[in-house]
Amino acid sequence: MALYSEKVMDHFRHPRNVGVIENADGVGEVGNAKCGDIMKIYLKIENDTIQDVKFETFGCGSAIASSSMATELIKGKPVSEAMALTNKAVAEALDGLPPHKMHCSVLAEEAIQKALQDYYARSGATPPADA
């Protein structure tokens, strides 16, 4: 389908890291079913590194692909790198999203941010000053 890049369709058809992490260190849910998109990110963090990440998404093709790509971009990376992930980076890694679908990549960024905030709140660790 010409609407989406091959990368988007690949991540939509074969989403990476779908699921739930029991006893996750951080969980973030963003979006609203009324608007047609909800993303939930689960993080397992050890030694300041994203050891594991899973997602669940209710949404369109680009919402599922954005979640999948975002989890791939942060898995195994230092927490600081995950903190710095932008929606632009997600969209670029997907070889672009149609203009009216850019909000899907924004949701992915926000879901990860929210999961990290949850991690900091739970662990009592101080988030980096620029976060």
Added chain:
Amino acid sequence: MIYLDNAATTRLSDTALQAMMPYFQEQYGNPSSLYAFGQQAQEALTAARTTVARLLNAADPREITFTSGGSESDNQALRSAAYMGARKGKKHLVSTTIEHHAVLHTLAALEKEGFAVTLVPVPENGIVRPADIAAALRSDTCLVSVMFANNEIGTIQPVGEIGALCREKGILFHTDAVQAAGHLDIDVQAQNIDLLSLSAHKFHGPRGAGVLYARKGIALTPLIEGGAQERGRRAGTENLPAIVGMAAAMEEACAHRAENAARMAALRDRLIEGLSAIPHSVLNGDKERRLPGNVHFCFEGIEGESLLLLLDDAGICASSGSACTSGSLDPSHVLLAIGRPHEIAHGSLRLTLSPDTTQAEIDRTVEEVGRVVIYLRGMSPVWRDLEAGKTPFVIQ
């Protein structure tokens, strides 16, 4: 490929294609030309007009104006009736909340020009109540526009009753019959229809041809100026191959209407039965008073575009009222109008059959939709919360 999007467009019938072929390279004359070659084209145009008039039971072929399609016909019908009303000081227009955007957007434009518009709501079954239309009428109402059958959920509207009501009050009645023509019985005289729109490509005719029926005495305001074609009601050289193809397709569809409808309705009901077995799914629109080829469902906990893309991967062409397929963020205005909440309206699926649809295709579709719904629910946080009892199900 299993094509179940016949409300979007249909395959051109062999009969229509054969009828059109001579008008591209052999009979390419302009109907407005005086020489015999042009007049042969004029005769074909007249024959097509006569055929369409007969199939709608119009009193006179001159009541048929050829247009580019349903949207143009809707635009011209509404503007013409509104301006006729305005000349008599009547500037109130009545329609419903489930009309096609060709009607709703034209009404919005007329509102900006100073007309008052009342959109009558519909109950959950998607069928407007004539009493609600009657209650919306005012002394300055000049037009009522109610679609013959809804393009999304397929519900058939009581046009005969509404037509009678309008005729009694001396108010013009327009119906957008784009989804009905060739599929349902239309009789503009018996149903008291003053203006009617239809489009060829919804009944296996070509794209780019439509009809605006306007009862004698209704002054049509041209949207396109610049020539005497269509008796000044629509300038521009006629799209003769498409018009001839439309008449042929309509003739064919009407000739086999009853048998096609019976066959499609049986498969439609089989599809409805199959999809109803999916937990927390709901049929949209009245189960009986719906187009013979229309099936429309909502599935709780999933979003429609993902469903369509995965069905496409399975070789099934379907449609959705999902916001994500339309480029806007709001779900279908029709689903909201029949009271579906936003989060449910996002998970919609429209499957529309043709006389060529087979039982094997229907059975395979039931299987694939069931599989894809389970798969998408498996990764949906909304579904997880519903199943865990954290949020209540909307669809039982």
